Amino acid sequence: MNQRRFELLCAALLGFGQLCIMTGFDSESFILESVIHSIHEREPAKISIYAGYYGQAVIYAFYMIACLFSPSIIAVSTPKTNLIIASIFFTAFPLGFLFTNSYYYYASSALLGVGFALFYQGQGGYLTSHSTRRTIESNVSLSWSVGCCCMILGSAIMATITRLSSSSTEIIVESLNSTGEAHKMERQFGELEINLLFSAFTGISVLGIITFFVMPSKDVENCIESSSEKKETFMEAFKLTCSTVVSPKMLQLFPLFVLSGLNTSFWLSVFPTAMSFTMQNSNLIYLAAVYSFAVGSGEVFMGIMISFLSKRIKNFGQKPTMTIGAIFTTAYCILIHLSTAYDAPIKPTSEEPLLFRHSYLLALIIGLICGIGDCCINSVRSVICALVMPKRRAQAFSVSKIYQAFGSCILFFLSPITPLYVYTIGLPILAIIATILFFSIAKRTQITERKMTEASRNAAEIGKKLNL
Incomplete structure (x- = not known):
């Protein structure tokens, strides 16, 4: 097998492992607050009503x-080791819903947060050790697009299980409607549906553990950064991370990283919860599955497009991709603003939207646009972290996630009191700011790379003349 095929195999396996562990997490995030809301209404003492939001705040x-x-x-281990440990923590979270308990729920949420950090650090390290400078954009996009199939798989799981348990779901909805209490007419999840869903999510996460365990770990020739060469001790790497947090380049990219966190948390949890809390959607029991399928399809489509165009257009994975991401983020926020009641993320509501109601078709359109925009933003983040600080790549990846997690954490803590319009107006504004600042630093990075390439070429020419 030649090196390029080996790189593609490694990127695909990394993406497949991500697919397995993220199928559970992403699908859970779509329905988590609604599921916990349903559990609370049946057994109020078991878990608090907003534990879905607060649990995700603990995660981040x-x-x-x-x-x-x-x-x-990672300075004292390997990317593969990080990925295996992370996948175990991801598996522990859905397992807890088979015996719902507040203590286990918050403890597994904390472990999942640690797993996130280990996974993305391992993912970044694995990609840079299995990519060259010429193939990094393509490999990142391939891995991301394969990984984002998790939402397509998750939608199939949710649709199938909802279908199998639909009779119990319909009984719950009808019985709640018959009481005349309007605030309880939102989409409900029955106990059977919850057990089946989270059993499936646990099983697919176990497959992720196996995938990370068997995938190759050998570095490729001329890789961006070797995973076998340890340059710092634990404390040296920690000090370097702390200094990177406040480095001018990272601070300039702060809006991009926070946008990534706020945007992902909004489309992954807040908007699906808003759809579930909208009373007019109580009979649209497949809405979450349709939306998940659409987001996953948009992510995969755009990932393939970025990978394809990066081979033909130099630096397509930077400024052009960021522009597309900002445009599509603004577009899906406008559609959500017009179709969703302002208080829908906070509580079950019967308020009418500004222009039109939700439907399966609208969920499909919003999901596709959202997936395309999110893929662009995350691809840009991964590429710029691999290039902007060549001597601190691991730290750059980590700091990007610190800022991203900061945005998500604040969003989830405030979600129980934040109206929808704060998100739909704030995200497009932040996307514009992030794009302007990203253009500036991407231009400087490209100039630096050009100078380094010219210096290497001149050194090689001088070496040839000396040999002659």
């Missing part, structure tokens, strides 16, 4: 803290 709080130490951990 521990994620943010763990990101400070993840470069130090």
Whole structure:
């Protein structure tokens, strides 16, 4: 097998492992607050009504803290080891819903936050050790697009299980409607549906553990950064991470990283919860599955396009991709603003939207646009972290995730009191700011790379003349 095929195999396996562990997490995030809301209404003492939001806030709080130490951990381990440990933590989270308990729920949320930090540090390290400068954009996009098939798989699981348990779901909805209490007419999840869903998510996460365990770990020739060469000790890497947090380049990219966190948390959890809390959607029991399928399809499509165009257009994975991401983020926020009640993310509501109601078709359109925009933003983040600080790549990846997790953590803590319009207006504004600042630093990075290439070429020419 030649090197390029080996790189593609490694990127695909990395993406497949991501697919397995993220199928559970992403699908859970779509329905988590609604599921916990349903459990609370049946057994109020078992778990608090907003534990879905607060649990995700705990995830991202521990994620943010763990990101400070993840470069130090990878300095004394390997990307593959990080990926295996992370996948175990991801598997522990859905397992808890088979015996719902508040203590286990928050403890597994904290572990999942640590798992996030280890996974993304391992993912970044694995990609840079299995890519060259010429193939990094293509490999990142391929891995990301394969990984994002998790939402397509998750939608199939949710649709199938919802279908199998639809009779119990319909009984719950009808019985709640018959009481005349309007606030309980939102989409409900029955106990059978919850058990089947989270059993499936646990099983697919176990497959992720196996994938990470068997995938190749050997570095490729002329890789961006070798995983076998340890340049720092644990404490040296930690100090380097702390200094990177406040480096001018990272601070200039702060809006991009925070946008990534806020945007992902909004489309992954807040908007699906808003659809579930909208009373007019109580009979649209496949809405979450359709939306998940659409987002996954948009992510995969755009990932393939970025990978394809990066081979033909130099630096397509930077400024052009960022522009597309900002445009599509603004577009899906406008559609959500017009079709969703302002208080829908906070509580079950019967308020009418500004222009039109949700439907399967609208969920499909919003999901596709959202997936395309999110893929662009995440691809840009991965590429710029691999290039902007060549001597601190592990730290750059980690700091990007610290800022991303910070945005997500704040969003989830405030979600129980934040109206929808704060998100739909704030995200497009932040996307514009992030794009302007990204253009500036991407231009400087390209100039630096050009100078380094010219210096290497001149050195090679001088060496040839000396040999003659």
